[in-house]
Amino acid sequence: MSDVVSYPVSSRTFVPLHVASTPEQGRTTDRATRKDAMRCSSCSMRPMCMPQGLTPEELQRIEALICPSRTIRQGETIFRANDPFESIYAVRAGSFKTVVMHRDGREHVTGFHLAGDSLGFDGVCSGHHSCDAVALEDSKVCIIPFHLLETMCREVKAVQQHVHRMMGSEIVRESSQMMLLGTMSAEQRVATFLLNLSERLRKRGYSPAEFHLRMTREEIGSYLGIKLETVSRMLSRFQRDGLLDARGKDIRILDHDGLIRV
Template sequence: MYAEPACESTLSMPTPSRWPVVPIEPAVREAAPRPAPRCSACSLRPACMPPDLTSSELQQLDTVVLTTRNVRRGETLFRAHDPFQSLYAVRTGSFKTIVMHRDGREQVTGFQIPGEPLGLDGVCSGTHSCDAIALEDSTVCIIPFVQLETFCRESRRMQRHLYQLMSGEIVRESSLMMLLGTMTAEQRLAAFLLDLAARFQKRGYSGAHFNLKMSREEIGCFLGMKLETVSRMFSRFQREGLVEPNGKQIRIVDLEGLARV
């Protein structure tokens, strides 16, 4: 691509071969890391960091989490086999994590909403084991793991919080195995909606009325169900007065009834 330099007349213009080449801005330039808001003043901090950090620990935390990154819908935050360098905290938006089967099929392994971590899968081997893809235009805070480890050695609260995050991943994986291995289709979808409602409520959002940023097909891929089965179960829950779906909006009408499914 060439850009014409300013000139007084067409006679003084250089020939095309002498025109300076102007580099095209890459389309992903906006995804470059940017300065992060201070953790100490972030409204989501109680959801992703220990609630009882001292003022001194908060100041130190502000020196660890220095940048954020914008990830557009459909873009990848990290891919399987990428070197592990940082943990991420979802600040805005939402993500899905996926692994690929040998035959090329995609398996959704989780959905992450604001305040939840991404990247813990890389701690074990030093490389990521899954892809993290934005379900909508999203923002993450970047937490360099080397600096976080140093902070954890100086802060027992932060060290305990990191252990809790890792333990939470173990519990989540175990719960997913039980969900896929022992529950009926109705129970799987009910458990998924109840879990999502509890997570939204914990972060200060409505636990009864929320948007599903993931598609019905992605829900089915996560729950081990076909798209048709997911749609049929939503219709059944609606007929039974348990939920009111409206496009991607879901209103849980009967929380106790949904829990009894």
């Protein structure tokens, strides 16, 4: 399938031979190039996770407080429930799920997070994280120590407003999830999930009509409060009705308005 979404990863920069006249100079230049490539100012996700209207000096201050990005391999966690809360994590590339464990050991997915999203705000209230954040694929995160972010918020109004907006979006996300689980049929839940994912990808510059699901049908079912079999049955029904074409994890939306009417 053409134009299937693949989340961005940092590209390796090759140094021209005439620049690296010695091995040591080559290594130094390569390190400098990689460091520059990881700056907020050159990140494609900057419009999603950074406040607008910052002066060059304010942007430099934010870049200075962000720790070097960290690679999280598929299946690994950034943090687990009850870990001490220390930092906010901005997803630079890849995707994550957040999960809580029931007393009987069953896993419940509470959210899916794409490049440009932030993780970790669940720990602000109690000082400890309330869920696990697990990579759905090899991913990169930027680490922002929260005590430094708080200081920045007091000194730069744009940063303070942006943090408030991110916290507010978490409240809206959770209330939307409660409405989805409490008032919608299984068919409506799956349709709403696909429409929301489509819109989130569109905002990031990806195709809203063709994308590759990074999560399993079981994980989607856990998030939507329905069984794996129900998710598969709803996707098959949508395909039969001409609303989408689903081939494994590859999804192509054929009738966006039709999904809205479900």
